Amino acid sequence: MNIDTNQALFEQLAHQLGQVAGFIYPNEVEIQWAILIVVYPYITGIVAGAFILASLVKVFNVVEVQPIYRLALLTALAFMLIAGMPLNLHLGHPERSYEIFLTPQPTSAMAMFGFVYLWYLMAVLLLEVWFEYRAQFILMAQQTRGFMGKLYRVLSLFSNDVSPQALAFDKKASKLITIIGIPSAFLLHGYVGFIFGSIKANPWWSSVLMPIVFLMSAIVSGIAMVIIVYTIISLVRNEKVDMRCLDKVGLFLLVAIIVDFALEALDYIHRMYQAEESIEILGELISNKLFTSLVILQVLVGMFVPLAILAFARIRHLNDDLRKLMYFVSALLLQVGIFGMRWNVVIGGQLYSKSYRGLMAYKMELTGIESLGMALVLLALPFIILAVLVRLLPTQPMAGQPPAAH
Amino acid sequence: MNKRDFLKQSILFIPAAGLMQTLARVAAGEDMATAAATSGDYDASQHWYGMGIDVDKCIGCNRCVEACKTENNVPQEPFFFRTWIERYSIHADGEVTVECVSTQPPRGEETPQVDPDVVRSFFVPKLCNQCANPPCVQVCPVGATFQTKDGVVLVDEKRCIGCRYCIQACPYGARYLNPETKTADKCTFCYHRVTEGLQPACVEVCPTQARIFGDFKSEASRLVRFERVNEISVLKPDMNTAPKVRYAKLDGEVR
Numbered sequence: 001m002n003i004d005t006n007q008a009l010f011e012q013l014a015h016q017l018g019q020v021a022g023f024i025y026p027n028e029v030e031i032q033w034a035i036l037i038v039v040y041p042y043i044t045g046i047v048a049g050a051f052i053l054a055s056l057v058k059v060f061n062v063v064e065v066q067p068i069y070r071l072a073l074l075t076a077l078a079f080m081l082i083a084g085m086p087l088n089l090h091l092g093h094p095e096r097s098y099e100i101f102l103t104p105q106p107t108s109a110m111a112m113f114g115f116v117y118l119w120y121l122m123a124v125l126l127l128e129v130w131f132e133y134r135a136q137f138i139l140m141a142q143q144t145r146g147f148m149g150k151l152y153r154v155l156s157l158f159s160n161d162v163s164p165q166a167l168a169f170d171k172k173a174s175k176l177i178t179i180i181g182i183p184s185a186f187l188l189h190g191y192v193g194f195i196f197g198s199i200k201a202n203p204w205w206s207s208v209l210m211p212i213v214f215l216m217s218a219i220v221s222g223i224a225m226v227i228i229v230y231t232i233i234s235l236v237r238n239e240k241v242d243m244r245c246l247d248k249v250g251l252f253l254l255v256a257i258i259v260d261f262a263l264e265a266l267d268y269i270h271r272m273y274q275a276e277e278s279i280e281i282l283g284e285l286i287s288n289k290l291f292t293s294l295v296i297l298q299v300l301v302g303m304f305v306p307l308a309i310l311a312f313a314r315i316r317h318l319n320d321d322l323r324k325l326m327y328f329v330s331a332l333l334l335q336v337g338i339f340g341m342r343w344n345v346v347i348g349g350q351l352y353s354k355s356y357r358g359l360m361a362y363k364m365e366l367t368g369i370e371s372l373g374m375a376l377v378l379l380a381l382p383f384i385i386l387a388v389l390v391r392l393l394p395t396q397p398m399a400g401q402p403p404a405a406h
Numbered sequence: 407m408n409k410r411d412f413l414k415q416s417i418l419f420i421p422a423a424g425l426m427q428t429l430a431r432v433a434a435g436e437d438m439a440t441a442a443a444t445s446g447d448y449d450a451s452q453h454w455y456g457m458g459i460d461v462d463k464c465i466g467c468n469r470c471v472e473a474c475k476t477e478n479n480v481p482q483e484p485f486f487f488r489t490w491i492e493r494y495s496i497h498a499d500g501e502v503t504v505e506c507v508s509t510q511p512p513r514g515e516e517t518p519q520v521d522p523d524v525v526r527s528f529f530v531p532k533l534c535n536q537c538a539n540p541p542c543v544q545v546c547p548v549g550a551t552f553q554t555k556d557g558v559v560l561v562d563e564k565r566c567i568g569c570r571y572c573i574q575a576c577p578y579g580a581r582y583l584n585p586e587t588k589t590a591d592k593c594t595f596c597y598h599r600v601t602e603g604l605q606p607a608c609v610e611v612c613p614t615q616a617r618i619f620g621d622f623k624s625e626a627s628r629l630v631r632f633e634r635v636n637e638i639s640v641l642k643p644d645m646n647t648a649p650k651v652r653y654a655k656l657d658g659e660v661r
Contacts, residue, residue, distance in 0.1 A: 006585045006586075009585055010483050010485070010585075013483070013485045017484070017485065017509070023492075023503075023504035023505060023506065024506075024579075025490075025506075025532070025578070025579025025580075026484065026485065026487045026490050026506050026508060026509050026579075027485070027486065027487055027573075027579050027580070027581065027582040028579050029485050030485055030582065030583065032570040032573050032574060032583065033570060033574065087569075090569075091567050091568045091569055092566070092567065092568015092569075092570075092583060092587075092588030092589055093566065093567045093568045093588055093589065094567075096548075096565070096566075096567045097567055099547075099548040099550075099565060099567055100547050100548055100567070103548055103549055103565075104547065104548070104549075105546050105547055105548060105549040107543075107544045107545075108544065108545050108546055108547040108548075108571070109545065110545065110547035110569060110571050111547035111548070113547070195571075198545075199541075199545075199574055199575055200541065200577070200645060201541060201574070201575055201576060201577035201645065202574065350574075353579070354577055354578070354579055354661075355504070355579070355661045356661060357504055357661070
């Protein structure tokens with residue numbers, strides 16, 4: 001087994017070695033962080049972004065966004081449950097991953113991961129979902145028979161207090177959790193950026209803007225993902241899309257893209273103007289290795305086009321169906337752009353030599369653990385989880401129950 | 407004790423026992439730096455190891471690389487190196503070409519053609535710089551890579567989780583993931599040899615004494631003399647890693 005996998009690895013490395021241009025340090029031929037580490041920040045970004053969208057309702061009282069509050073929360077949860085998997089799978093020794101909890105190295109940014117992840121999942125997301133749904137679980141446990149009834153009973157953690165005081169407490173608790181949740185969401189994804197940004201050995205990564213660029217792109221991808229999910233669910237359920245809500249979310253999305261673009265542009269301009277030792281090889285990296293994924297996919301298709309569509313949808317008085325389509329298309333394009341951005345950071349940073357004298361190649365495997373196939377499975381899993389979640393947990397408050405938000 | 411109490415206590419006992427066991431393990435292995443270096447009467451705190459490399463003396467024979475691979479069970483495939491040799495060629499127009507001698511198949515008997523355009527060429531042996539200020543140690547999430555009291559950066563292959571963050575953090579490309587152990591791997595200065603008073607394998611086999619191993623804390627050390635008589639450079643000084651591999655007559659083109 002080991003010999004077989006190593007044989008496949010050696011073949012991949014031999015192929016990559018044949019593609020090297022210029023000089024690289026000999027150990028650099030292996031791309032250490034491959035497609036799974038591209039998937040990981042993409043998924044956590046969606047978690048952070050979707051949660052921040054939900055928090056607009058709770059903390060900032062943006063009434064228009066209320067119809068998708070629960071959906072945003074569930075989207076964040078579905079992606080969060082998968083967020084740790086690509087990391088664990090890419091480890092040389094996944095069975096030792098618990099060491100991060102038991103003997104964390106205090107100077108390591110990565111050692112923080114386990115704690116931030118657990119904190120976010122347990123103390124923020126699960127708690128907020130529970131308080132949001134508690135009263136409804138109780139109602140549904142009463143109205144449903146058999147297994148489902150019992151399940152809702154368990155989900156309500158056997159609470160049965162639906163008095164106005166208890167409901168008021170739910171509301172208060174969920175608001176408090178959101179207030180704690182916003183900095184936590186910032187931490188969750190900002191820290192992912194820090195993992196890359198703090199590596200002084202790699203000038204493509206090493207940037208103080210990295211955490212904040214990751215955060216803004218997270219907000220973009222999270223909001224866009226909720227738009228996609230909301231549109232599809234409405235279509236499947238044959239329900240009318242709340243255009244007031246979608247317009248508002250589209251506006252937030254537009255602003256987030258502009259801020260994200262401004263930050264990334266600042267990063268590039270700053271690098272070009274400073275023109276440090278690495279500038280030449282980074283230029284070659286962009287023109288030879290990342291032209292399609294960076295210039296075409298990330299910037300043109302994944303940022304300029306959706307930016308133009310969203311701006312156009314705001315300026316012109318178009319009908320609902322057309323606007324809905326425009327939001328949906330730009331949300332899809334933004335996913336391409338943000339995934340491209342993750343790719344360009346993670347893979348791009350490993351395609352040039354730290355000797356600044358050569359470029360490496362990455363040949364993605366189709367099957368296996370570190371492969372396109374596995375990446376697609378990991379990207380599909382959150383949607384499967386979400387499909388189960390929205391079936392189990394209604395995305396709209398039940399009739400007779402006041403919305404928990406305000 | 408009734409059934410309920412028993413169950414309650416069992417529930418507490420099992421994770422508590424696991425935790426205690428782990429803590430005991432951590433406590434026992436806490437000072438790995440000392441544990442790694444207390445064979446016999448060897449006192450790690452009395453040493454601070456380094457290596458001197460005289461660039462002018464290296465003839466690029468690659469024997470150090472072969473010796474290292476044999477001594478340390480480094481996979482023979484040309485993708486994994488604890489040490490390697492680079493050849494720099496400076497052309498008349500100022501262009502610099504670099505190649506890695508160690509990844510190329512050995513030359514035959516015939517003398518290579520001399521390129522008249524090349525005005526100067528030289529070899530540079532590379533290895534882990536055993537930084538006094540190692541970025542790899544800083545980023546390791548589980549403390550599997552650490553610095554010994556005698557200044558050598560080692561990897562505990564029983565603790566390493568194979569996240570490869572250290573490989574990313576190394577400015578010198580000195581680390582790789584060992585395909586056999588699935589853990590990070592790198593030059594150890596042949597720690598198993600030097601703590602026994604021997605030389606690292608690469609130093610021992612070098613036919614021109616281009617590599618000098620020694621102890622900065624010993625005044626009689628050849629390394630201390632090497633530092634005194636040569637103009638010394640380190641690789642990528644701007645990284646502030648404080649390398650303990652010191653180069654004499656290092657060209658500015660070398661990164």
